[in-house]
Amino acid sequence: MKSYFDLKGQVAIITGCSTGLGVQMAKALANQGANIVAVARRQELIEAVAKELKDTFGVETMAVRCDITDTNAVNAMVKSVMEKFGRIDILINNAGTGAVAPAEDITDDQFYNEINIDLYGTFRVARAVAKQAMIPAKYGRIINIASMYGLVGNKVAPSSPYHAAKGGVVNLTRALASEWGKYNITVNAICPGYFYSPLTKETLDSDFFQQNAQTMIPLSRYGQEGELDTAAIFLSSKASSYVTGVALPVDGGYTAM
Numbered sequence: 001m002k003s004y005f006d007l008k009g010q011v012a013i014i015t016g017c018s019t020g021l022g023v024q025m026a027k028a029l030a031n032q033g034a035n036i037v038a039v040a041r042r043q044e045l046i047e048a049v050a051k052e053l054k055d056t057f058g059v060e061t062m063a064v065r066c067d068i069t070d071t072n073a074v075n076a077m078v079k080s081v082m083e084k085f086g087r088i089d090i091l092i093n094n095a096g097t098g099a100v101a102p103a104e105d106i107t108d109d110q111f112y113n114e115i116n117i118d119l120y121g122t123f124r125v126a127r128a129v130a131k132q133a134m135i136p137a138k139y140g141r142i143i144n145i146a147s148m149y150g151l152v153g154n155k156v157a158p159s160s161p162y163h164a165a166k167g168g169v170v171n172l173t174r175a176l177a178s179e180w181g182k183y184n185i186t187v188n189a190i191c192p193g194y195f196y197s198p199l200t201k202e203t204l205d206s207d208f209f210q211q212n213a214q215t216m217i218p219l220s221r222y223g224q225e226g227e228l229d230t231a232a233i234f235l236s237s238k239a240s241s242y243v244t245g246v247a248l249p250v251d252g253g254y255t256a257m
Contacts, residue, residue, distance in 0.1 A: 004237065004239045005032055005233050005234065005237045005239060006032060006033060006237075007029055007032040007033050007034035007089075007090070007233075007236060008032070008033030008034075009033065009035070010033070010034045010035065010087075010089035010090060010236075011034070011035045011037065011081070011085045011087050011088050011089050011090070012026075012029050012034045012035070012036055012037065012088075012090035012091070012092065012236065013037040013039055013081060013088055013090070013091050013092070013125075013129065014026045014029075014036065014037070014038060014039065014091075014092045014094055015039045015040065015066075015068060015092070015093055015094050015095035015121075015125055016039075016040055016094035016095030016096060016145075017036075017038035017039055017040050017046060017049055017094065018038070018040035018041075018042050018045035018046050018049065019045065019197075019198075019199075020197045020198075020199065021094060021145070021192065021195060021197070021228060022038075022040070022092075022094040022095075023049055024225060024226065024228065024229060025092055025094065025228065025229060025232045026038060026049065026053060027053065027056075027057075027229075028226075028229035028230075028232055028233055029090065029092075029232065029233065029236060030053045030056070030057040030059045030061075031057055032233055032236075032237075033057075033059065034059065034089075034090065034236070035059050035060040035061065035062075035085065036050070036053050036059060036060075036061050036062075037061070037062045037063075037064060037081050037085075037088075038050045038053075038061065038062070038063045038064070039063075039064050039065075039066050039068075039077060039095075040065070040066070040095065041065060041066070041067055042065075043063070043065045046063040046064070046065065047063045049063070050062060050063040060085075062080075062081065062084055062085075064077045064080060064081065068095050068117065068121035068122075068124055068125055069116050069117060069120070069121055069124075071124055074124045074125055074128050075128050075132075077128075078125075078128040078129055078132045078133065079132065081133075082132055082133055087133060087137060088129050088132075088133035088134065088140070089139065089140065089141060090140075090141045090142075090143070090236045091125065091126065091129045091134075091140070091141070091142045091143070092143045092145065092232065092236075093121075093122040093125055093126060093142070093143065093144045093145060093169075094145045095122075096117060096118045096121075096145065096165075097113065097114060097117045097118065098114070098159055098162045099111075099113070099114055099159060099161050099162065100157050100158065100159045100162075101158060101159075102158050103158060103160040106160060106161060110161055111160075111161040111164075113161075114161035114162055114164070114165045115164065115165050115168070117165075118162070118165035118166060118168075118169060119165040119166075119168040119169055119172065122144050122169055122172065123172060126142055126144070126176060126187070129142070130142070130176075130180060130183075130185060134180075134183065134185050135180070135183045135185070138183050138184050139183075139184050139185065140180070140183070140184070140185035140186070141185075141186055141235060141236050141237070141240070142176065142180075142185065142186070142187040142188070143188055143189070143190060143232060143235045143236065144169050144172070144173050144187070144188070144189045144190075145169075145189070145190055145192065146166045146169040146170050146173070146189040146190065146191045146247060147166040147191055147192060148191045148192065148193045148249050148251040148254050148255050149162060149163050149166055150163065150165075150166030150167045150168075150169055150170045150189075150191055150247070151167070151170065151191055151247065151249065151255050152254075152255055156209075156212055166191075169189060170189050170191070170247045173187050173188060173189040173245065173246075173247065174245045174247075177244040177245035178245065181244055186235070186240060186241070186243060186244035187244055187245065188235045188240075188245065188246045188247075188248065189246070189247045189248065190228065190231050190232065190235070190248050190250055191247050191248060191249040191250065191251065191255070192223065192228055192249075192250050192251065193217070193222070193223055193249070193250065193251030193252055193254045194209075194213075194222045194223060194251075195222060195223035195224070195225075195227070195228065196222055196223065196224055196225065197225075204222050209222075213252075216254060216257070217251070217252040217253060217254050218252060218253030218254075218256060218257065219252035219253055220252075221252065222252070223250065223252065227250065228250055231248055231250050235248070
């Protein structure tokens with residue numbers, strides 16, 4: 001019997017792996033046997049995540065504190081992973097932020113911060129991982145977490161810097177896929193819609209957002225825990241070897257309308 005999505009022995013770096021979707025995807029990959037490197041800025045949180053993954057799934061883990069806006073820190077993080085594991089097969093660029101305000105009130109600092117974290121941060125980590133690990137190995141799976149708002153605009157939550165940054169991530173994904181395909185590295189983006197998390201539950205359960213789901217989302221609801229996992233597993237696996245440069249919406253159909 002063929003196991004299409006077996007990741008046993010592979011090493012995956014996941015940024016923004018302290019809470020929310022980052023932790024969910026880390027659990028999904030660990031469940032398939034991948035060793036996990038949890039990367040974020042809050043050391044105590046990533047250490048707890050790494051311990052839980054090791055205890056639950058029996059995989060090797062590593063917690064590395066890293067600010068993805070610091071090039072030297074990113075390069076050092078990747079170097080430390082290579083020193084421990086000797087390989088990096090999978091990178092999920094999940095770290096991000098989001099400024100919500102009318103465009104006319106967005107400050108220069110807010111716009112710069114968004115681009116620096118969501119777009120430039122994604123590039124910094126991808127560059128370091130490709131250069132130190134994937135290009136020499138002639139193999140890699142890079143998944144950039146963009147957003148459905150990297151594909152469309154919106155009237156519900158004005159966030160022009162976020163749209164600009166995530167739109168940049170989508171086309172950066174295409175550019176890197178085009179450049180690094182010759183090294184057998186695939187680069188894809190996942191574009192999530194709204195997902196329930198401890199931070200979003202109250203907002204998404206409000207009357208306004210429930211009505212918005214009925215109007216704007218063909219499946220008439222928001223994403224539940226676990227519904228992003230299979231997309232991440234597929235794009236991380238060898239089964240996706242002929243898929244690259246794709247922006248995959250996981251949004252209940254929001255961007256179909």
